[in-house]
Amino acid sequence: MGKLTIGSFPGLVGSLSLDFSVKLAEAAVRKGHSVDFWVSSNGTMLSKKGQRAFKDYPYLAKTIEELFKTGKFQACACEACAEARGYHKEDTMDGWIRKSMDWYLASCFSADRVLLIGGE
């Protein structure tokens, strides 16, 4: 079993690319791998507390909660990216880490596979 580091930039709801990265994390954990999940840019929206489910929108917050419970998944939001957008520590969903970009690079160091979803 290996370690997958995913970096994801696209914003919540707007792009199915963020959904892809969450579904991929889910599948990797289901297969027994461990996943580090890094969000930067508009991807930090995923760490916002209090997201609401609507029929028109994917509700990824729920999947993230389930992933945390597996113990094979950690998620970290870029602190400056979040602050710029007005998401402070108290706005962050339980379970999330908030760090600088060096956290992601350190995760890449020990990863077997890295997938960076950069553009939108």
Place this chain on the structure above:
Amino acid sequence: MGKLTIGSFPGLVGSLSLDFSVKLAEAAVRKGHSVDFWVSSNGTMLSKKGQRAFKDYPYLAKTIEELFKTGKFQACACEACAEARGYHKEDTMDGWIRKSMDWYLASCFSADRVLLIGGE
């Protein structure tokens, strides 16, 4: 002097298209026009309270505050889009309205010019 309705979808920070729409609103107000500014999708991030200025990021919250003071500018965020992203009423910057999409259509009804910035 006319009325310009701007609809803007792109997300905060990530895209200079949102900056474009804010700068355009600023120029239109400076020229004596009135502006209705509608944000939907990731554009609702612009209505989030507590955005912080960083060197790497445009700080549009400040410009919006200045525009509100002119009395020629109103801004409205799509309520469902905001809720889905976890921005509730108490997360909203002072001065913003939160309504459904029909607010935007009503604004288009009485607008002399409409600019919808849809894609990202």
Place this chain on the structure above:
Amino acid sequence: MKLAVFKSDYKTGGDIVDRLSAEKLGIIFVGNGIYHASVKDGGAADPIFQKNANFYVLAEDLEIRGFNASQVPANVKVVTYDDVVDLMFNDYEKIVWV
């Protein structure tokens, strides 16, 4: 109709601009659309200039990308945000973003 088209991207949207027509057509390059007016890919003129239109480019969006007014073709007018507002209200009636 009098139609102004904001061309905001360089690589996409050409298909829709191609087929838009109007008695008076203005194409305003903004965002990464400014590359239409500032670089030549493979040395060739950009096909968008085959449109029968008035061309404009936003100075502020040229400048952040490292270009200036002296580098755009003579048939492209360099405009500011204030000019864009005047174009929208005085010269064109309908406005689209591509």
Place this chain on the structure above:
Amino acid sequence: MKLAVFKSDYKTGGDIVDRLSAEKLGIIFVGNGIYHASVKDGGAADPIFQKNANFYVLAEDLEIRGFNASQVPANVKVVTYDDVVDLMFNDYEKIVWV
């Protein structure tokens, strides 16, 4: 190297995919990239299939767009999220998203 490329868009990124080469190359169509495997623009085969590569398409991303496995060319393998994980860990070593 053994390189897997997620092709996530239909209209952009072709320029970079064109020049990527690898001893073993896999191209996995996801997101709007699935249109490479499901529509023919103007009736012609998509130029991406000229690459010497193994081709895959994500079933879930076909289905939300109204397509199913029976509609993709025989040289494109339809895979699930679980399969994608196995491809990433067992068949390829480096992974990029375009």
Place this chain on the structure above:
Amino acid sequence: MIKKLAFIVRSLPYKNEATRLALTHAIASQTVEIYLEDGDNVEPFLALVGDGVLCGLKNQSNKCYGITTMEQHITNALLLDLNVYYCKEDLERFGISEDQLVMDAESLGGDMKASIVPFSEIQAAMEAADHLQIF
């Protein structure tokens, strides 16, 4: 007074929210009267052009992602009697036939039918519109 609003969908679905929001904004015309004087209203129409025609394919499945599909949105628009046009030339380009497309909301009891029209008719509708929006 009636103001005509054009909603031109030219993008592929699901990459971002643009095409979905074209539909939801157009449908919001159903409730706009609360903001307007008696006799005033807006009249939207939807035109799917370019890659946007691919938004109208049938059999879109929301099983994996759990969101409303573009198919459902277009069906809703027809149910609410909005005009929906598909560009004929683009359908031909992709080899898409009428039976592959959402053309009505009959299954929900709607009467309105979508039309497949040459781009020239969409252009004429754009000329007749008060405001244009491209998604």
Place this chain on the structure above:
Amino acid sequence: MIKKLAFIVRSLPYKNEATRLALTHAIASQTVEIYLEDGDNVEPFLALVGDGVLCGLKNQSNKCYGITTMEQHITNALLLDLNVYYCKEDLERFGISEDQLVMDAESLGGDMKASIVPFSEIQAAMEAADHLQIF
């Protein structure tokens, strides 16, 4: 152990944050040691290819938008001794010469110089890298 990380910039600047984040993530390698064992480290390199070469043009002005430009980020990367490659074929395609590009951080006291190399050298660097990332 040193892990080599490739940061391939292929997008135009400013449309979204991707190209900017390529630079800021690569530069974050300066502080990654706090997370790693003694002797371990990451070694990033930046390659500007395709439209990405346009990120390296000089004279980018932040006057209007008030944000750090890509020019400043590339200068910073060079100041911090990161390897920066421009793809020769793409520069030729756009008719861009070396004097139009950010090639060093001399004005800030840096020694590192960017290189203009054929794509084959970038490909070789990608093969030698442990992980690839495209922005």
